[in-house]
Amino acid sequence: MELDKIEEKELIMGKANLEVFSETMQDMAAHDRDIIAVTSDSRGSGKLVPFGQKYPEQIVEIGIAEQNLVGVAAGLASAGKKAFAVSPACFLSARALEQIKNDVAYSDNPVKLIGISAGVSYGALGTTHHSLHDYAVLRAINNMTIVAPADNFETEMAIRKAAELDKPVYIRFGKKAMPFLNPEDQSFEFGKGRVVRRGDDLAIIATGETVYPSWQAAKLLEDEYGIKTTVVSMHTIKPLDTDLLEELSANGRPIITVEEHMVNGGLGEACASYLLQNGKTNPFRIIAIPDEYTVTGSQVEIFNHYGISGQGIMKNAKELLKLEV
Amino acid sequence: MTDKELQLKSIHLRKMLLKYIYKAKAGHTGGSLSSIDILNVLYNRVLHVDPENFKDPNRDRYIQSKGHCVEALFSTLGDRGFFPESDLETLCQYQSHYIGHPTKKINGVEQNTGGLGHGLSICVGEALAAKMDGKAHRVFTLMGDGELAEGSNWEAAMTGAHYKLDNLYAILDYNKQQITGDNQDVMNTAPVRDKFEAFGWAVKEVDGHNLKELEEALNNGPIQEGKPSLIIAHTIKGKGVSYMERVLKWHHGVPTPEQFELANMELDEAATLI
Numbered sequence: 001m002e003l004d005k006i007e008e009k010e011l012i013m014g015k016a017n018l019e020v021f022s023e024t025m026q027d028m029a030a031h032d033r034d035i036i037a038v039t040s041d042s043r044g045s046g047k048l049v050p051f052g053q054k055y056p057e058q059i060v061e062i063g064i065a066e067q068n069l070v071g072v073a074a075g076l077a078s079a080g081k082k083a084f085a086v087s088p089a090c091f092l093s094a095r096a097l098e099q100i101k102n103d104v105a106y107s108d109n110p111v112k113l114i115g116i117s118a119g120v121s122y123g124a125l126g127t128t129h130h131s132l133h134d135y136a137v138l139r140a141i142n143n144m145t146i147v148a149p150a151d152n153f154e155t156e157m158a159i160r161k162a163a164e165l166d167k168p169v170y171i172r173f174g175k176k177a178m179p180f181l182n183p184e185d186q187s188f189e190f191g192k193g194r195v196v197r198r199g200d201d202l203a204i205i206a207t208g209e210t211v212y213p214s215w216q217a218a219k220l221l222e223d224e225y226g227i228k229t230t231v232v233s234m235h236t237i238k239p240l241d242t243d244l245l246e247e248l249s250a251n252g253r254p255i256i257t258v259e260e261h262m263v264n265g266g267l268g269e270a271c272a273s274y275l276l277q278n279g280k281t282n283p284f285r286i287i288a289i290p291d292e293y294t295v296t297g298s299q300v301e302i303f304n305h306y307g308i309s310g311q312g313i314m315k316n317a318k319e320l321l322k323l324e325v
Numbered sequence: 326m327t328d329k330e331l332q333l334k335s336i337h338l339r340k341m342l343l344k345y346i347y348k349a350k351a352g353h354t355g356g357s358l359s360s361i362d363i364l365n366v367l368y369n370r371v372l373h374v375d376p377e378n379f380k381d382p383n384r385d386r387y388i389q390s391k392g393h394c395v396e397a398l399f400s401t402l403g404d405r406g407f408f409p410e411s412d413l414e415t416l417c418q419y420q421s422h423y424i425g426h427p428t429k430k431i432n433g434v435e436q437n438t439g440g441l442g443h444g445l446s447i448c449v450g451e452a453l454a455a456k457m458d459g460k461a462h463r464v465f466t467l468m469g470d471g472e473l474a475e476g477s478n479w480e481a482a483m484t485g486a487h488y489k490l491d492n493l494y495a496i497l498d499y500n501k502q503q504i505t506g507d508n509q510d511v512m513n514t515a516p517v518r519d520k521f522e523a524f525g526w527a528v529k530e531v532d533g534h535n536l537k538e539l540e541e542a543l544n545n546g547p548i549q550e551g552k553p554s555l556i557i558a559h560t561i562k563g564k565g566v567s568y569m570e571r572v573l574k575w576h577h578g579v580p581t582p583e584q585f586e587l588a589n590m591e592l593d594e595a596a597t598l599i
C-alpha cells in the first residue's frame with residue numbers, strides 16, 4: 001500500500017527528515033566545536049556515520065546503553081557542550097526516562113534529545129521498537145519542549161534552534177521522505193504551529209509525519225466536496241500553541257487532530273484539554289493509534305489500518321461535517 | 326537424532342532462516358547465523374519443552390534476550406513443530422503475528438523481547454520462582470555481546486549470584502561485533518569472563534559452532550553448585566556464509582537474489598562434507 005499519489009501535483013517531495021538532521025549536524029559541527037553527537041550504537045540508524053568520519057572529536061559513542069547515553073549527555077551539556085543524544089525514540093524516551101526526568105529536565109541541563117525512527121517507523125519490528133508513548137510521558141515532565149517536525153524545512157529549523165536553546169528539548173522524526181509543506185512560509189519558532197493550508201470549514205491539527213496525510217485529506221475534501229480546510233503542522237506538542245487553538249476554534253468549525261502516537265496523552269488530548277477548559281465546543285475528533293496491541297505492518301500499512309491516511313482522515317471529517325457518506 | 330543429523334540440522338536451519346529473511350526483505354542475518362548452532366543444540370538436545378504442551382509449568386525456560394535474532398528462534402521453533410513452518414511465509418507481513426522480534430503470540434515463545442538488556446532479569450525472576458517452588462526445571466537466556474553494555478545486565482548478574490541461582494544459565498553469543506563495529510571499538514566489554522566471575526558467576530568458554538562442546542556445556546548441570554552459569558560461546562557473526570562472515574553490514578543485511586542463491590549453494594556444499 002502506498003500513500004495516495006495526489007500530492008505530486010502540488011507538493012514537492014523532499015528527503016527523509018533523518019537525512020536533513022544528518023546534514024544539519026554536519027553543517028553545524030563545521031562551525032562549532034561544541035556540537036557533540038552522543039550515540040548508543042545508533043550512529044548508522046541516525047545517519048551520523050559521515051559526521052563521525054568528519055568530526056571524530058565531536059562524537060561520543062556510548063554503546064548500547066541508553067540510560068548512560070542520557071546521563072553522559074547531561075554532564076556534557078552541564079559543562080557547556082551542545083550535546084545531541086541520538087537514539088531510537090522508543091529506547092530514548094522509555095529506557096532513559098528517569099535520566100530525562102532527573103538529569104535533563106529537573107536539573108535543567110540543556111540536552112537535545114533526538115528520537116530517531118519515531119512512532120511506528122520501525123513497522124514490523126513491533127512494539128519494543130515503536131514510540132507511541134513519548135509525547136505522553138514527556139508531556140508529564142516539567143521543563144521539556146517536545147517537537148515533531150513535519151517536513152525538511154521544519155527539521156532543519158528545529159535542529160538549529162535546538163542547538164541554540166539553553167533548555168532541554170526532545171525532537172523526534174521518522175525516516176520516510178516527506179514533501180515540503182507550504183514552502184512560502186519560512187517562519188519557525190518552537191511553540192508556534194505552522195499553517196500549511198487554509199480554509200474555514202474544518203481544521204486539521206497534525207504533527208510530524210501525519211501532517212502529510214492530513215494535507216492529502218484536505219485536498220481530497222476540497223476536490224470532492226468543496227470543503228475548505230486549515231491544516232496546521234503543530235510541530236511543538238509542548239508548549240502547545242494555544243493562541244492558534246483560539247483562532248482555529250473561533251468560528252465553531254470541526255477540529256480533527258492527527259498524530260503518530262497512542263491516543264492516550266498525545267497531541268489530541270492536549271488540544272482537547274485546552275479547548276474544553278476554555279469553553280470551546282467545536283465538534284472534535286482525535287485520530288491516533290488506539291490503545292490496543294498494534295497491528296503488524298510497515299509504517300504506511302499501520303497508518304492506513306488506523307485511518308491515518310488521506311482517505312481515513314477524510315472519512316472522519318465527513319462524519320464530523322455530517323456530509324453524506 | 327544422531328550427531329550427524331544434528332549437524333545437518335544446523336545447515337538446514339541456516340538455510341531456513343535465510344529463506345525467511347529473504348522473503349520478508351528484513352531481518353537480523355549476522356546474529357541469527359552466529360546463534361543458530363546454540364539454538365539447534367538447545368531445542369534438539371537440551372531443553373525439556375513440548376510443542377504440544379508448551380505451557381507445562383515444569384518446562385525448561387528459554388528467553389531470548391537478543392530478540393533481534395528472531396529468525397533463528399522462529400526457524401528453530403518451526404522446525405521443532407511448535408507451528409507449521411509455512412506460517413513463516415507471513416513473517417513481518419501486514420497483520421501477521423510473526424513480527425520481527427519474539428512475541429508470546431507464537432507457540433513456543435516464552436517472552437516478548439526486542440529491547441536489549443531485559444532477558445537476564447526476567448530469567449533471574451523465573452529461576453527464583455523455580456527455587457521457591459522447589460522445581461527442577463532450568464532457565465536459559467541468550468545474550469549479545471554488544472547487549473552487555475546495558476547496565477541492567479549487570480544488575481541482574483549481581484542478583485543471580487546473590488540468590489545463588491544455579492538453575493540459571495546465560496549463554497553469550499560472543500561474536501565480538503555489534504551494529505557500529507567491533508565491540509572493542511564501540512564499547513569494550515572485555516574481559517567478559519573476569520567481569521562475570523567477579524560478579525559471582527561460574528564461567529565456561531566454548532566454541533559456539535561446535536555442537537558437541539555446546540551440548541556438554543549446557544547438559545551437565547551448573548558449572549559450579551550454588552552459582553549461576555555463564556557459557557561464553559565464541560562465535561562468528563554471519564557464520565556459514567563466506568561473504569557474510571564478520572562483515573558488518575550483514576548485521577541486518579538482506580541478500581539479493583544472487584547472494585541468496587550463492588548462500589544456498591555454499592550451505593548445500595557444506596552439508597555434503599558432513
Ligand SMILES: Cc1ncc(C[n+]2csc(CCOP(=O)(O)OP(=O)(O)O)c2C)c(N)n1
Pocket residue numbers: 040041064091095353355356357359391393394439440441442468469470471472473498500502503504562576
Ligand atoms: C535497548 C535497545 N537498544 C538498542 C537496540 C537496537 N539494536 C538492535 S540489535 C543491536 C546490536 C546488538 O549487538 P549484539 O548484542 O552484539 O548482537 P549480535 O551481534 O548478536 O547481533 C542494537 C543496538 C535494541 N534492540 N534495544
Ligand SMILES: [Mg+2]
Pocket residue numbers: 469470471498499500501502503
Ligand atoms: Mg555481537
